[in-house]
Amino acid sequence: MIIKNIKITIEYDGTGFSGWQVQPDKRTVQQEIETALKSLLGYEVKIIGAGRTDAGVHALGQVANFKINSDIPVDAFKFGLKKYLPDDIIVLNAEQVQLNFNSRRDAVKRTYRYVLSRKKRAIGRNYSWMPLFTFDPELMKKAVRFLLGEHDFSSFCKVKSNTGDCLSTVFRADIIEEEEYIIFEIEAIRFFHNMIRIIVGTLLEVGRGTIDIDDFNNILNNRDRTKAGPTVPPKGLFLVNVEYPKNKFNPEEK
Amino acid sequence: MIIKNIKITIEYDGTGFSGWQVQPDKRTVQQEIETALKSLLGYEVKIIGAGRTDAGVHALGQVANFKINSDIPVDAFKFGLKKYLPDDIIVLNAEQVQLNFNSRRDAVKRTYRYVLSRKKRAIGRNYSWMPLFTFDPELMKKAVRFLLGEHDFSSFCKVKSNTGDCLSTVFRADIIEEEEYIIFEIEAIRFFHNMIRIIVGTLLEVGRGTIDIDDFNNILNNRDRTKAGPTVPPKGLFLVNVEYPKNKFNPEEK
Known part of the structure; x- marks a missing residue:
C-alpha cells in the first residue's frame, strides 16, 4: 500500500446544505463527501476544501x-464515488497530486460569481437573488474598478478584524449584464467570511444611488465595516473555480 | 358587486408539487393558488387550469x-396575491376576460419544452434530464417532422384509448441543440396524458439507433403504444405557454 493524495473538483447545489464544513447534526457538503468516501473505501478519511x-x-x-x-x-473517485453521493453533489474530476498538496493552503486564485436577477422567478429561484429596488449596473461597473489590486478588505469582512487581517489581491472584478441577470465576477488570491456578499451589497447601494462611486472607494480605504452595505443572501453566490501553481500536480514526488 | 372572470398566467417550479390538480393530502399547484385566493378574497374560489x-x-x-x-x-391578483403564494409559484400576469372564457376549453395552442442534458449536473438538476446512453440529435431532427399535422396520437398516449380519442394537430416540432442541452419543443392544439414524455422517449430511441426514422413514422401511424419508447422523467418538461383566440379577451361583454 502506498499513500496517495487525491484532488477532486466538485459541483454542488448549496440549497440543501448548511454549507461546506462539517457541523454536528447538520447536512453539509464535506460530511456527505466524507460519508461517501467511507462507503467506497471502507475507512474514514478527512477532506480539506479550498473554500x-x-x-x-x-x-x-x-x-x-x-x-x-x-x-x-x-x-x-470520479466514477465510483457517484453512487454513494446525493444528486446535489457531482464529482467533476479526480486526479492524483503530490503528497504535500493542500487544496486550501496552496490555492493561488479563487473565482466567485454573484447572480442578481432583474425578475422574480420560480424556476431557478435558488440560483440568483432579486433586489427589491431598482439599480443602475453602469454605476456598479465604475465602482468595481476600485477593488482591483492589493487591499485590506476589512470593510467587507464579517467581523471587524485587526488591520491587515483581511489582506488580499483582486485580479479581476466585473459586472456583466445579461438579459435577465446582472452578474458580479471576482477573482482574488483569497476571500474572507461574507466578503463577496458584503461587496455586492455595497455595490448595489452604489447602483441605487445611496453611496457615491467615490464613497465606495473611501469605504474600502477606511476599512470600516459599518459604512459598507448589507450582506446579500447566499443563494446568488457561486464558487466558480480554484487555481493552483502547475507544479503542485506532479504525482511523481511521493 | 359584479361577477368578473379573471385570467392569470403563472410560472411554477414543479419539483415540490404533486402536479397541478388538487388531490387529498398532496401539495399541488392548484391547491396552493386556491388557498392564496381564499386568503386574499376571504371566500373560496375554484380555478380552472389550461394544462x-x-x-x-x-x-x-x-x-x-x-x-x-x-x-x-x-x-x-398580480401584486397582492404574491404575499400568499409560496416562492415556487409566481403570478406573471392577471387580466379580466369575458365571462364565458374557460382556460382549458378555449385554448387553441399549447407549447411544451423538454430539456435533455448532455452532462450530469448538480446545479439545476431538477430542470433537465440526462439519458444514460449517447444519442444523435440529427436523427431526432429527421424524425420530429413526422409529428407535424393532424394525427391520432394513440401510440403516445398513456392508456390505450379508442382510435380517434388522441386526435390533435401539431403546428411545430423542433429539436434545438445548445452547448449543454438538447431541447425538444412542440406546439399543438392539445396534448394527452404523458404524450410529450412518450414522444421524447421514442425520439431518444431513434437518436440512439434502436428505432429507425421510418419506424418512428410507422409507430405513429399504427397507433400502438406498445411499440413506442419509454416515458422519460417529468423533471425535463416545461409548459411554455397557452394561446387563445383574441376575441376571448374582451371583458366588456358581461
Whole structure:
C-alpha cells in the first residue's frame, strides 16, 4: 500500500446544505463527501476544501483533497464515488497530486460569481437573488474598478478584524449584464467570511444611488465595516473555480 | 358587486408539487393558488387550469381562470396575491376576460419544452434530464417532422384509448441543440396524458439507433403504444405557454 493524495473538483447545489464544513447534526457538503468516501473505501478519511462556502452558497468548481492508503485507481473517485453521493453533489474530476498538496493552503486564485436577477422567478429561484429596488449596473461597473489590486478588505469582512487581517489581491472584478441577470465576477488570491456578499451589497447601494462611486472607494480605504452595505443572501453566490501553481500536480514526488 | 372572470398566467417550479390538480393530502399547484385566493378574497374560489401538469413538471406560462364577485382591482391578483403564494409559484400576469372564457376549453395552442442534458449536473438538476446512453440529435431532427399535422396520437398516449380519442394537430416540432442541452419543443392544439414524455422517449430511441426514422413514422401511424419508447422523467418538461383566440379577451361583454 502506498499513500496517495487525491484532488477532486466538485459541483454542488448549496440549497440543501448548511454549507461546506462539517457541523454536528447538520447536512453539509464535506460530511456527505466524507460519508461517501467511507462507503467506497471502507475507512474514514478527512477532506480539506479550498473554500468553506456558507449555507445556500453553490459551487461549480470547488476543490478538495484527501489522503488514502489504497491501490484503488484514481478514476474510482470520479466514477465510483457517484453512487454513494446525493444528486446535489457531482464529482467533476479526480486526479492524483503530490503528497504535500493542500487544496486550501496552496490555492493561488479563487473565482466567485454573484447572480442578481432583474425578475422574480420560480424556476431557478435558488440560483440568483432579486433586489427589491431598482439599480443602475453602469454605476456598479465604475465602482468595481476600485477593488482591483492589493487591499485590506476589512470593510467587507464579517467581523471587524485587526488591520491587515483581511489582506488580499483582486485580479479581476466585473459586472456583466445579461438579459435577465446582472452578474458580479471576482477573482482574488483569497476571500474572507461574507466578503463577496458584503461587496455586492455595497455595490448595489452604489447602483441605487445611496453611496457615491467615490464613497465606495473611501469605504474600502477606511476599512470600516459599518459604512459598507448589507450582506446579500447566499443563494446568488457561486464558487466558480480554484487555481493552483502547475507544479503542485506532479504525482511523481511521493 | 359584479361577477368578473379573471385570467392569470403563472410560472411554477414543479419539483415540490404533486402536479397541478388538487388531490387529498398532496401539495399541488392548484391547491396552493386556491388557498392564496381564499386568503386574499376571504371566500373560496375554484380555478380552472389550461394544462393539468404531472408531478415534477414545470410551467413558464400556465394559464388559469376563476370567477370572483368582488370589486377588487384585477392588479391585486398580480401584486397582492404574491404575499400568499409560496416562492415556487409566481403570478406573471392577471387580466379580466369575458365571462364565458374557460382556460382549458378555449385554448387553441399549447407549447411544451423538454430539456435533455448532455452532462450530469448538480446545479439545476431538477430542470433537465440526462439519458444514460449517447444519442444523435440529427436523427431526432429527421424524425420530429413526422409529428407535424393532424394525427391520432394513440401510440403516445398513456392508456390505450379508442382510435380517434388522441386526435390533435401539431403546428411545430423542433429539436434545438445548445452547448449543454438538447431541447425538444412542440406546439399543438392539445396534448394527452404523458404524450410529450412518450414522444421524447421514442425520439431518444431513434437518436440512439434502436428505432429507425421510418419506424418512428410507422409507430405513429399504427397507433400502438406498445411499440413506442419509454416515458422519460417529468423533471425535463416545461409548459411554455397557452394561446387563445383574441376575441376571448374582451371583458366588456358581461
